Amino acid sequence: MSRLLEVKNLTVEFDTYGGIVKAVRGVSFGVDKSKTLAIVGESGCGKSVTVQSIMGLIPMPPGRITGGSALMDGKEILGLPLSEANKVRGKRIGMIFQDPMTSLNPTMTVGNQIAETLRYHDGLSFKEGRKRAISILDQVQIPEAKARVDQYPFQFSGGMRQRVMIAMAIACNPELLIADEPTTALDVTVQSQILTLLNELRKERNMSIILITHDLGVVARMADEVAVMYAGQIVESGTVDQIFYQSAHPYTMGLKEAMPDRDESKTHKLKPIDGSPPDLFHPPVGCGYYARCPNARKVCEKTLPPLFDVETSEMPTSPGSHQSRCFFHHKDAAKLTTLPRDLYTRHTGVNA
Amino acid sequence: MSQASTPVILELKNLKRHFKVGGDKTLKAVDGLSFTLHQNEILGLVGESGCGKSTLGRTIVGLWDKTEGDVIYQGETLPVSYTSKDYKRFSREIQMIFQDPYSSLNPRMTIREIVAEGPMIHKLWKSSEIDVKVGSWLKLVGLAPDHMSRYPHEFSGGQRQRIGIARALALEPKVIVCDEPISALDVSVQAQVINLLGELKNKMGLTLIFIAHDLSMVRYVSDRMIVMYLGKMVEMGPSNEVFFRPQHPYTQSLIASNPMADPQFERDRVRTGMTGEIPSPINLSPGCRFAGRCPKATERCHQEEPKQTSVGKDHVVSCHLF
Ligand SMILES: Nc1ncnc2c1ncn2[C@@H]1O[C@H](COP(=O)(O)OP(=O)(O)OP(=O)(O)O)[C@@H](O)[C@H]1O
Ligand SMILES: Nc1ncnc2c1ncn2[C@@H]1O[C@H](COP(=O)(O)OP(=O)(O)OP(=O)(O)O)[C@@H](O)[C@H]1O
Ligand SMILES: [Mg+2]
Ligand SMILES: [Mg+2]
Numbered sequence: 001m002s003r004l005l006e007v008k009n010l011t012v013e014f015d016t017y018g019g020i021v022k023a024v025r026g027v028s029f030g031v032d033k034s035k036t037l038a039i040v041g042e043s044g045c046g047k048s049v050t051v052q053s054i055m056g057l058i059p060m061p062p063g064r065i066t067g068g069s070a071l072m073d074g075k076e077i078l079g080l081p082l083s084e085a086n087k088v089r090g091k092r093i094g095m096i097f098q099d100p101m102t103s104l105n106p107t108m109t110v111g112n113q114i115a116e117t118l119r120y121h122d123g124l125s126f127k128e129g130r131k132r133a134i135s136i137l138d139q140v141q142i143p144e145a146k147a148r149v150d151q152y153p154f155q156f157s158g159g160m161r162q163r164v165m166i167a168m169a170i171a172c173n174p175e176l177l178i179a180d181e182p183t184t185a186l187d188v189t190v191q192s193q194i195l196t197l198l199n200e201l202r203k204e205r206n207m208s209i210i211l212i213t214h215d216l217g218v219v220a221r222m223a224d225e226v227a228v229m230y231a232g233q234i235v236e237s238g239t240v241d242q243i244f245y246q247s248a249h250p251y252t253m254g255l256k257e258a259m260p261d262r263d264e265s266k267t268h269k270l271k272p273i274d275g276s277p278p279d280l281f282h283p284p285v286g287c288g289y290y291a292r293c294p295n296a297r298k299v300c301e302k303t304l305p306p307l308f309d310v311e312t313s314e315m316p317t318s319p320g321s322h323q324s325r326c327f328f329h330h331k332d333a334a335k336l337t338t339l340p341r342d343l344y345t346r347h348t349g350v351n352a
Numbered sequence: 353m354s355q356a357s358t359p360v361i362l363e364l365k366n367l368k369r370h371f372k373v374g375g376d377k378t379l380k381a382v383d384g385l386s387f388t389l390h391q392n393e394i395l396g397l398v399g400e401s402g403c404g405k406s407t408l409g410r411t412i413v414g415l416w417d418k419t420e421g422d423v424i425y426q427g428e429t430l431p432v433s434y435t436s437k438d439y440k441r442f443s444r445e446i447q448m449i450f451q452d453p454y455s456s457l458n459p460r461m462t463i464r465e466i467v468a469e470g471p472m473i474h475k476l477w478k479s480s481e482i483d484v485k486v487g488s489w490l491k492l493v494g495l496a497p498d499h500m501s502r503y504p505h506e507f508s509g510g511q512r513q514r515i516g517i518a519r520a521l522a523l524e525p526k527v528i529v530c531d532e533p534i535s536a537l538d539v540s541v542q543a544q545v546i547n548l549l550g551e552l553k554n555k556m557g558l559t560l561i562f563i564a565h566d567l568s569m570v571r572y573v574s575d576r577m578i579v580m581y582l583g584k585m586v587e588m589g590p591s592n593e594v595f596f597r598p599q600h601p602y603t604q605s606l607i608a609s610n611p612m613a614d615p616q617f618e619r620d621r622v623r624t625g626m627t628g629e630i631p632s633p634i635n636l637s638p639g640c641r642f643a644g645r646c647p648k649a650t651e652r653c654h655q656e657e658p659k660q661t662s663v664g665k666d667h668v669v670s671c672h673l674f
Binding site for chain 1: 398399400401402494495496498501502506507508509510511535536537538539540541542543544546547550565566567568569571572573591592596605606609610611612613614615616617618623
């Protein structure tokens with residue numbers, strides 16, 4: 001298996017009226033060719049900012065990438081000059097945005113918008129571009145694509161508009177498709193059609209996908225790998241089975257417990273995670289989840305846990321494949337209910 | 353849970369909302385809906401994108417004029433077309449949480465101004481208490497009070513959604529139409545908002561119409577559920593009945609497309625999927641609106657519109673199979 005994208009230690013901040021928001025705090029992950037990585041996590045934890053940084057779409061100012069790298073096939077794509085960035089964005093990486101209205105131009109026909117991308121990146125003539133646009137609309141299952149190609153976005157229903165965005169994102173055969181909540185606005189039947197389409201494209205074209213979604217059902221269906229984010233950091237990563245069946249980090253477990261049960265006798269009251277996420281103006285020095293964690297220990301408040309390999313008896317794992325940012329996954333802490341003093345000392349250099 | 357024990361707070365009688373499009377064509381977004389809503393009830397509303405859910409909500413709160421039919425609120429028939437005075441009067445009672453967290457917040461107003469606007473218009477708060485009140489509503493929806501001085505563009509999608517929720521709740525209305533209030537939120541915040549709505553329901557005697565795409569969630573939170581297809585109601589019943597024992601072929605295919613948070617289950621699932629596009633609500637053919645995509649459709653379904661039939665206690669379906 002080969003890596004397409006390797007993000008290392010990405011750090012992003014925003015200047016705001018109230019101070020500096022530390023939106024992304026050292027995020028690292030990789031995406032393999034022809035695989036799907038899902039990113040899930042708390043609303044506001046930095047998922048969109050992370051992928052927008054990769055796309056070179058952070059508004060600067062007020063935004064600022066203060067550190068890290070993103071290598072695509074070994075080549076740096078962060079901080080490219082505009083002319084270079086434009087060759088990557090839309091060509092090698094396609095993006096479906098969380099906010100559909102900002103990515104479609106309301107005054108331009110759908111066909112012209114797709115054709116323009118193709119003209120820019122692939123140098124197609126207007127006529128060729130239009131022809132390709134029709135065939136792409138056909139692929140994303142827009143009925144009567146020939147007639148629809150000359151319509152404006154407002155003449156499409158929500159679900160069709162979403163498919164137009166997907167058509168634009170895949171028009172230039174990108175190697176990586178970034179999909180930020182691609183199906184949130186869709187009902188389950190259209191959602192299902194779109195997910196099937198994305199999977200087909202992934203296989204046919206060897207395309208990789210980064211999928212951001214809150215819907216754990218969609219994650220279960222689509223993902224090979226999952227990264228769980230919290231307060232600007234990745235707190236757990238692993239294969240989709242590891243994340244669902246061997247959840248390690250207390251935040252991941254909290255998320256799973258908050259989901260509605262399928263049991264008919266259970267209704268109305270759900271079990272959210274207590275408390276609220278930390279203030280990203282002054283992020284905690286220790287574990288970001290400390291204040292809400294039912295298992296929190298003293299060490300967690302003062303020291304940021306690194307990513308530990310999770311070892312479970314049921315499923316042997318290779319190093320780095322399943323990781324959790326929690327002191328309870330330190331190899332010496334595996335079966336302990338309390339963290340011993342010497343462990344605390346080793347990690348902090350402070351005598352407890 | 354049956355809500356028949358509480359009084360009816362809102363009743364829809366053959367409510368229609370049509371749009372004129374492209375000159376002489378008519379788009380029948382909501383085409384004859386009738387149901388009653390009991391006080392303290394949570395009514396779930398589901399259906400395909402474009403089937404008329406938001407239009408129904410907007411017509412109920414008076415943002416759209418009614419093309420035909422009535423909305424009766426606590427015995428009073430609401431005006432066909434709202435004047436600004438009507439709007440002021442009824443918006444205090446019936447509020448809406450809007451679907452789109454991006455365009456429904458004024459970008460030039462701070463969060464404080466957005467949340468306080470309604471209560472100040474209705475003179476519910478003194479200016480000296482604004483900070484405290486806004487802060488406490490923000491806390492209730494899981495935001496920090498010090499977010500107050502910031503502008504909408506500084507927030508993520510889910511954070512904006514919660515600002516919209518705080519704005520609607522701050523008026524302490526009797527009925528809230530919640531249009532996709534949780535789809536942009538992570539599951540923990542979803543749970544928080546659901547519990548909050550449930551609490552307010554009990555504390556303030558709130559009644560809710562809950563529009564969402566997540567069927568498991570709608571099943572979980574609502575007492576009854578309505579399934580819409582192209583402007584019509586196709587099934588209505590107790591949520592558990594509709595979700596676990598769906599009767600209408602459309603409801604059955606909806607439930608079958610609902611993704612489950614279980615990777616093994618999803619890998620093993622046989623995808624039947626629904627074929628065919630949802631037809632345009634303009635120039636509808638006679639007969640059942642679902643007939644073109646229905647696996648069980650007969651000749652009759654293409655000719656004759658089905659009537660509502662009872663299939664169980666409080667459970668009705670509009671389909672010729674019954
Ligand atoms: N332009 C901006 N100015 C100031 N702060 C910003 C800006 N854009 C994002 N942020 C902040 O950065 C943080 C991360 O935002 P981001 O949009 O990445 O969240 P997210 O994980 O995508 O959330 P959601 O699931 O709600 O979409 C948030 O706290 C947000 O308030
Ligand atoms: N202002 C308008 N003018 C013309 N047609 C409209 C207008 N508003 C809505 N429609 C049409 O009415 C139908 C119902 O739209 P509505 O927004 O109510 O759907 P919905 O069920 O809320 O869908 P979604 O799940 O995508 O939000 C659609 O065909 C839509 O195109
Ligand atoms: Mg986002
Ligand atoms: Mg809607």
